[in-house]
Amino acid sequence: MDNRSDIWRGIDVIKPRFIDLADRVWAMPEVCYTEARSAAEHLTELRHQGFRITENVADIPTALMGEWGEGGPVIAFLGEYDALPGLSQEAGVAEHRPIEAGGHGHGCGHNLLGSAALLAATAVKDWLAASKIPGRVRYYGCPAEEGGAAKTFMVRSGAFDDADIAITWHPNSFWEVAVTPSLANTRADFIFTGRASHAAVSPHLGRSALDAVELMNVGVNYMREHMPSEARVHYALLDTGGIAPNVVQAHARVRYSIRDRDLPGMNALVGRVHKIAQGAALMTETSVEMRIISAVSNVLDNTPLEQTLHRIMTDLGPPHFDEADKEFATKIRATLTDKDIASVYHSIGMDPTDRPLADFIVPLDAKRNPQIGSTDVGDVSWVVPTVQVHAPTVAIGTPFHTWQIVAQGKSPHAHKAMVQAAKAMAALGVQALGEPELIAAAKADLKKRTARTPYVCPLPDNVAPPLDMSLG
Numbered sequence: 001m002d003n004r005s006d007i008w009r010g011i012d013v014i015k016p017r018f019i020d021l022a023d024r025v026w027a028m029p030e031v032c033y034t035e036a037r038s039a040a041e042h043l044t045e046l047r048h049q050g051f052r053i054t055e056n057v058a059d060i061p062t063a064l065m066g067e068w069g070e071g072g073p074v075i076a077f078l079g080e081y082d083a084l085p086g087l088s089q090e091a092g093v094a095e096h097r098p099i100e101a102g103g104h105g106h107g108c109g110h111n112l113l114g115s116a117a118l119l120a121a122t123a124v125k126d127w128l129a130a131s132k133i134p135g136r137v138r139y140y141g142c143p144a145e146e147g148g149a150a151k152t153f154m155v156r157s158g159a160f161d162d163a164d165i166a167i168t169w170h171p172n173s174f175w176e177v178a179v180t181p182s183l184a185n186t187r188a189d190f191i192f193t194g195r196a197s198h199a200a201v202s203p204h205l206g207r208s209a210l211d212a213v214e215l216m217n218v219g220v221n222y223m224r225e226h227m228p229s230e231a232r233v234h235y236a237l238l239d240t241g242g243i244a245p246n247v248v249q250a251h252a253r254v255r256y257s258i259r260d261r262d263l264p265g266m267n268a269l270v271g272r273v274h275k276i277a278q279g280a281a282l283m284t285e286t287s288v289e290m291r292i293i294s295a296v297s298n299v300l301d302n303t304p305l306e307q308t309l310h311r312i313m314t315d316l317g318p319p320h321f322d323e324a325d326k327e328f329a330t331k332i333r334a335t336l337t338d339k340d341i342a343s344v345y346h347s348i349g350m351d352p353t354d355r356p357l358a359d360f361i362v363p364l365d366a367k368r369n370p371q372i373g374s375t376d377v378g379d380v381s382w383v384v385p386t387v388q389v390h391a392p393t394v395a396i397g398t399p400f401h402t403w404q405i406v407a408q409g410k411s412p413h414a415h416k417a418m419v420q421a422a423k424a425m426a427a428l429g430v431q432a433l434g435e436p437e438l439i440a441a442a443k444a445d446l447k448k449r450t451a452r453t454p455y456v457c458p459l460p461d462n463v464a465p466p467l468d469m470s471l472g
Helices: 006-025 036-049 109-133 150-156 209-226 263-282 302-315 323-333 336-348 377-383 405-406 410-435 436-449
Strands: 053-056 062-068 074-080 135-142 165-174 185-194 234-241 250-260 287-296 386-392
Touching: 006 036, 006 109, 006 302, 006 410, 036 053, 036 062, 036 074, 036 109, 036 135, 053 410, 074 109, 074 377, 074 410, 109 135, 109 165, 109 410, 135 150, 150 287, 150 377, 165 377, 165 410, 185 209, 185 263, 209 234, 209 250, 209 263, 250 263, 263 287, 302 386, 302 436, 323 410, 377 386, 386 410, 410 436
Parallel strands: 074 135, 074 165, 165 386
Antiparallel strands: 053 062, 062 135, 185 250, 185 287, 234 250
């Protein structure tokens, strides 16, 4: 039985509440593990919709779960609501105009992400209530995707152990099933300790922690020639030991993000970076401590879910954008470079067009040239069959983590795309509830993919959620 039309009509009835939720979260941008107000907004809506609430998931104050239904399969929807630092921006204008100097902003569209996932979960809940069949729907409110690896901690805590499939989405330039690979990623601080002294009177008595950081960075740069081409290593200086050049710096800290295409490769690369840090400490007669802050796995594909979702998205079609939507998107595109636009088309194997917004579906078998990042959805995908929607919330070519994304975060075209994403996700959830063979096929696919390399959480057992990311 095809229940999709009923689901989609139901979403159109209730969508205003969730568009309002997305806009409220946009207006209160909170970064990694500080999303108290955003999480509270989602909790309020879950309670309004009658979900059973679990708070403080994995000992994370801003992680939550809402469940509805009894017995049967468990369909999980993953939402996010964290923002990014330094991206404050007015909505609806095609020029850089911060609301607050140095303030935060939703530069990855997570205000939309969480709201659409909750909209999809609510639609499935309403369908279960009307159908009176066994089954449970869950909404997972997941903070700190931007570097905090909250879902990894949630997976480690067992929060997903009894879920049957997981469905999520992400804002994007295109309407497509997300089949782009991701990189496993570890964030680690390297904390060097030396000995202070007067840099002119007694430099020979000092041991510079800052020198050690600089030597470590040089060593890592030499390593780049000798690591896999897919791997990425980046760093940020957190503590340079002070502002006085006439004092030998006794302390310094550098944070590294170390990525590779899978967990074994990433772990090996982390080991190599650690050795370089130890070498830098040896050369400077300082000591070094490596402290893991967060870690995520690469995303595992799931062919049965991807094929089913693609059929749903083809039948549903992309969002319908009107001339006003296209006009604003065109203004945003005027702030982008030709390379920005060509790059995203290259990622799906297409030549650039003049379309301001995507009004087509990307074929599942497109000859992609992926732009690869990292996400903590990866860890969920190792323990639960997982699939993701990409929906065109932005003008084609808009780089993420930019003011242009924030400027479009409350736009009508973003709202239309988030609702369309919710319709695709909800339709897949309902289909899975009615087709046990789809869930079985998805689980068999996951089992096959993990047969040789079972999931091992990339987080050491003693690492707790970094609730203060500034200090780790």
